Amino acid sequence: MATPDTRTQLLDAAERLFAERGFSGTSVRAITDLAGANLAAVGYHFGSKAELLTAVVRRVIEPITTEQLAGLDRLLARSPEPPVADLVEAFAGPLFDAMRTGDEGGARTSRLIVRIFGDPSEEMRSWTGSAENTLRDRYVAAFTRARPDLTQDELWFRIRGILAVAAVDRVDRHNQTPAPTDAPEPARRWAITFLAAAMSAPPSEPRAN
Amino acid sequence: MATPDTRTQLLDAAERLFAERGFSGTSVRAITDLAGANLAAVGYHFGSKAELLTAVVRRVIEPITTEQLAGLDRLLARSPEPPVADLVEAFAGPLFDAMRTGDEGGARTSRLIVRIFGDPSEEMRSWTGSAENTLRDRYVAAFTRARPDLTQDELWFRIRGILAVAAVDRVDRHNQTPAPTDAPEPARRWAITFLAAAMSAPPSEPRAN
DNA sequence: CCCTCATTCAAACGTTCGTTTTAATCAAAC
DNA sequence: GTTTGATTAAAACGAACGTTTGAATGAGGG
Numbered sequence: 001m002a003t004p005d006t007r008t009q010l011l012d013a014a015e016r017l018f019a020e021r022g023f024s025g026t027s028v029r030a031i032t033d034l035a036g037a038n039l040a041a042v043g044y045h046f047g048s049k050a051e052l053l054t055a056v057v058r059r060v061i062e063p064i065t066t067e068q069l070a071g072l073d074r075l076l077a078r079s080p081e082p083p084v085a086d087l088v089e090a091f092a093g094p095l096f097d098a099m100r101t102g103d104e105g106g107a108r109t110s111r112l113i114v115r116i117f118g119d120p121s122e123e124m125r126s127w128t129g130s131a132e133n134t135l136r137d138r139y140v141a142a143f144t145r146a147r148p149d150l151t152q153d154e155l156w157f158r159i160r161g162i163l164a165v166a167a168v169d170r171v172d173r174h175n176q177t178p179a180p181t182d183a184p185e186p187a188r189r190w191a192i193t194f195l196a197a198a199m200s201a202p203p204s205e206p207r208a209n
Numbered sequence: 210m211a212t213p214d215t216r217t218q219l220l221d222a223a224e225r226l227f228a229e230r231g232f233s234g235t236s237v238r239a240i241t242d243l244a245g246a247n248l249a250a251v252g253y254h255f256g257s258k259a260e261l262l263t264a265v266v267r268r269v270i271e272p273i274t275t276e277q278l279a280g281l282d283r284l285l286a287r288s289p290e291p292p293v294a295d296l297v298e299a300f301a302g303p304l305f306d307a308m309r310t311g312d313e314g315g316a317r318t319s320r321l322i323v324r325i326f327g328d329p330s331e332e333m334r335s336w337t338g339s340a341e342n343t344l345r346d347r348y349v350a351a352f353t354r355a356r357p358d359l360t361q362d363e364l365w366f367r368i369r370g371i372l373a374v375a376a377v378d379r380v381d382r383h384n385q386t387p388a389p390t391d392a393p394e395p396a397r398r399w400a401i402t403f404l405a406a407a408m409s410a411p412p413s414e415p416r417a418n
Numbered sequence: 419c420c421c422t423c424a425t426t427c428a429a430a431c432g433t434t435c436g437t438t439t440t441a442a443t444c445a446a447a448c
Numbered sequence: 449g450t451t452t453g454a455t456t457a458a459a460a461c462g463a464a465c466g467t468t469t470g471a472a473t474g475a476g477g478g
Binding site: 020022023024025111115118119121153154158160163165167186187189191192193194195196197198203 | 377
């Protein structure tokens with residue numbers, strides 16, 4: 001195998017360490033050590049530690065967003081009003097697919113996503129591009145058409161619930177379940193079932209004027 | 210109002226900053242500044258920054274755990290096999306009640322809980338006591354009786370889903386919904402509806418031998 | 419009044435942090 | 449063979465970090 005360039009190895013090492021220890025819990029020296037690179041390499045290739053974080057997050061998020069949009073396009077090409085279960089699968093599925101690619105069965109990617117979406121700090125929010133906004137708007141519109149009986153606020157709550165369940169997925173793994181090897185990815189199916197039922201629940205709002 | 214003692218003010222300041230910036234993102238100096246205390250006060254009252262974190266987490270988690278156990282006791286006193294919706298409410302309700310007490314409508318407590326449950330680092334896991342284990346075991350047992358058709362793994366996944374939805378609750382607030390003042394706490398009702406439906410979903414496992 | 423003891427204070431400890439600088443390296447272009 | 453331009457290497461920068469120290473403080477009991 002050809003040795004990957006320093007830039008890529010820095011991204012890999014940073015992605016791993018940011019997921020495990022967080023942004024401020026990871027030193028540039030720990031990253032360059034794990035990457036087998038010189039300390040100054042981060043400054044040279046990315047400018048600063050914060051810009052390295054942006055590059056890492058972008059590399060993780062972008063393929064997920066792309067797949068979420070493609071899935072929605074596929075659904076809308078078939079029907080103007082896709083059922084909620086299909087919308088759930090198109091939205092949550094790519095999150096699980098992305099998590100499966102990681103080394104420890106995606107636990108690391110999952111943890112990184114939790115940090116990305118849960119951290120209010122400016123550094124963690126600098127990556128958001130227009131693609132994420134249009135993604136969000138389009139799914140909200142699709143879900144609104146599928147569930148016109150729900151208040152906008154309650155619909156919002158449920159969509160955030162999808163993201164919560166998808167992201168937390170494997171984070172709590174450190175207590176049980178010894179064998180994730182034989183089963184390919186049951187969590188994805190469990191999540192779709194769980195979330196489709198949740199999204200199909202009748203409104204809990206007393207009225208929705 | 211009487212000035213609270215230094216120890217309490219340190220706990221308050223640390224709780225707030227840990228929630229906003231994380232453990233390693235918060236300096237002892239930032240805590241003591243916000244608390245209006247001297248730098249050495251942390252070492253004097255708690256021994257170290259890590260032990261201060263443990264005290265903060267315990268103060269947040271303990272009343273929640275207590276209320277969750279009390280709610281389960283109330284249910285079991287009425288019926289040996291409570292329905293899933295009641296179990297969901299007894300488990301998730303106290304999480305929302307705890308979140309409502311905070312200054313910004315519980316967003317801070319919510320964020321802290323996300324960090325507590327999502328962080329794999331040793332420091333963040335040092336607090337877990339026996340109460341949390343018995344809590345978990347008892348709810349798993351109750352849910353197992355309520356849903357004997359589910360695999361133990363899928364049931365586990367769903368219970369973690371409850372925690373995910375309850376914790377993430379208000380984390381994503383930074384984009385929309387200007388008015389959380391007039392509505393007291395609709396999120397709690399939304400979450401119960403959402404999660405009760407999710408927990409009542411038929412099994413997605415092909416078989417459950 | 420003085421002693422006691424818990425608490426607070428200013429100051430300094432050595433370490434680690436992110437970043438910058440300057441020189442060394444090296445393949446490709448001429 | 450030399451020059452060029454991009455990359456890597458070693459070293460140092462000041463700042464901020466968690467922690468420790470030893471003296472000041474001040475209320476309560478003798």
